[in-house]
Amino acid sequence: MAPKTDLELVDDFRRGHVEGFNELVRRYQEKVYWIARRVVGSHDDADDIVQDVFVRVYRGLKDFRSESGFYTWVYRITVNLSLNAIRTKRVKDFLRLDDVEEPAYDGNDGQPDSAILQDEYKAVLERAIDRLPPKQKLVFMMRYFDEIPYEEMAKILSKSVGGLKANYFHALKKIQEYVRRELNS
Amino acid sequence: MTCKDARYELPDFVRRKPADESAVTVAAHLEQCTSCRSELEQFRSLLMDLETVKPPSLSHSVDWASVLPRVHERIEKQRSFILPEWVQRFALPLAAAIAVALFVIKVIPLSTSDSFADLQATLQQLAPEELQDVAQQQSIAEIVEPASQDEQAITSDADTAVLKNILTDENNRSSVADLDHETLLQSLDEQEASDLVSMLEQASMN
Numbered sequence: 565m566a567p568k569t570d571l572e573l574v575d576d577f578r579r580g581h582v583e584g585f586n587e588l589v590r591r592y593q594e595k596v597y598w599i600a601r602r603v604v605g606s607h608d609d610a611d612d613i614v615q616d617v618f619v620r621v622y623r624g625l626k627d628f629r630s631e632s633g634f635y636t637w638v639y640r641i642t643v644n645l646s647l648n649a650i651r652t653k654r655v656k657d658f659l660r661l662d663d664v665e666e667p668a669y670d671g672n673d674g675q676p677d678s679a680i681l682q683d684e685y686k687a688v689l690e691r692a693i694d695r696l697p698p699k700q701k702l703v704f705m706m707r708y709f710d711e712i713p714y715e716e717m718a719k720i721l722s723k724s725v726g727g728l729k730a731n732y733f734h735a736l737k738k739i740q741e742y743v744r745r746e747l748n749s
Numbered sequence: 750m751t752c753k754d755a756r757y758e759l760p761d762f763v764r765r766k767p768a769d770e771s772a773v774t775v776a777a778h779l780e781q782c783t784s785c786r787s788e789l790e791q792f793r794s795l796l797m798d799l800e801t802v803k804p805p806s807l808s809h810s811v812d813w814a815s816v817l818p819r820v821h822e823r824i825e826k827q828r829s830f831i832l833p834e835w836v837q838r839f840a841l842p843l844a845a846a847i848a849v850a851l852f853v854i855k856v857i858p859l860s861t862s863d864s865f866a867d868l869q870a871t872l873q874q875l876a877p878e879e880l881q882d883v884a885q886q887q888s889i890a891e892i893v894e895p896a897s898q899d900e901q902a903i904t905s906d907a908d909t910a911v912l913k914n915i916l917t918d919e920n921n922r923s924s925v926a927d928l929d930h931e932t933l934l935q936s937l938d939e940q941e942a943s944d945l946v947s948m949l950e951q952a953s954m955n
Contacts, residue, residue: 586817593816611811618820619827682801689802707760708799729757736760740795 570634577625585625589618592635596642602705603646605694609653613645620645632719639720643702650698685747692742696735703728704735750778755785763792 568576568587576584596617601610620641628637696704703721706712707728714725721728755778762775779786 589817589820590813593813594811597811607811614816615820615823618816619823622820622824685798686801689799693802726757729761732760733757736792736795739799740791743795743798 571630574625574628574630574634585622588621588634592638593618595635596638599639599642599705599710600646600649602709603643603698603702604649604653609649610646613642613649616645617642636716636719643720647698647702688743688746689739691746692739695742696738700731700735700738703731704739707732750774752778752782752785755779755782756788759785759789759792760796763789763796 568584570588570591573584573587573591577588578584593614597610597614600613600617601607604610604613617638621638624641628634693701693704699721703717706717706720707714712720714728717723717728718725723731755775758771758775762772779789
């Protein structure tokens with residue numbers, strides 16, 4: 565028997581069968597987690613966002629309009645909650661009085677020089693991605709890692725395809741410039 | 750195709766994921782544009798390097814089986830905090846009604862007080878002679894006569910009587926001339942002051 569479509573599960577839920585909702589959670593929990601994780605960075609925050617997303621889905625399924633597609637809708641909720649989490653975190657960080665400790669450099673662990681350089685270069689790239697403005701980072705993540713078509717991204721983020729292409733291009737340019745600056749310093 | 754348009758397509762062109770048939774157009778542009786070709790090479794190198802961080806370093810393992818029970822737990826927890834639907838439905842109109850009521854009570858009286866202050870300022874600028882002229886008008890007596898029993902509370906009987914005597918007594922002109930304007934004005938309520946100004950305007954027209 566073929567698995568039920570998203571919309572069939574939504575209908576099940578609307579008819580009072582909570583199993584429809586449960587199946588949707590199981591179907592999308594990993595995707596939601598990784599979207600959130602890539603945006604917010606930490607596991608704990610992403611884990612929290614996953615639960616919030618599905619709580620909102622639970623409350624909103626009654627009014628969900630099927631034309632946008634269930635996954636697009638869930639993706640949009642995830643993106644919004646992730647960006648909110650980043651804003652909240654920034655405010656908290658700004659208000660926090662104690663300084664964040666820099667991780668101490670633990671020296672050469674006996675790795676060959678080329679491996680160290682490789683790790684350092686990778687760390688620079690990760691930092692470059694991490695330093696992108698939240699929305700630009702999101703566009704980069706969606707396009708580069710998730711390979712979501714621009715048309716789908718446009719629906720999720722309510723942006724034009726042209727604007728998203730420009731955003732993706734500028735995100736890559738920023739990564740490129742950061743890496744160049746770090747390697748030259 | 751302009752260089753700008755071509756460059757926005759380059760990341761996808763490098764990864765062979767052209768958004769549409771634009772790949773052909775981009776290729777044609779690249780053949781004749783050295784600047785964009787140089788940009789393409791830089792992107793090629795960067796995107797290749799970025800493969801090393803794909804997927805991002807994610808070390809924490811996730812207990813997927815625990816997600817659903819925790820979601821339901823959170824739904825139940827929030828449900829106990831959610832206000833009944835009828836409260837949610839009426840909360841906003843009620844808040845709006847309270848805001849309007851506060852506006853009416855607080856802001857509108859303030860603005861009439863302001864106009865009363867303006868009237869007082871106008872009257873303070875009058876010369877004693879002008880006030881005397883006003884006092885000669887018989888009708889001025891009506892101003893200080895309370896219109897009804899209810900309005901007696903506005904000005905005390907004693908104050909009304911004093912003012913009426915001052916303004917209507919032909920023998921008391923010197924008193925009017927020497928009258929301290931502030932004392933006079935403080936004896937008037939808003940309606941009285943407004944009527945007094947009307948009288949002044951009529952007097953000046955005559």
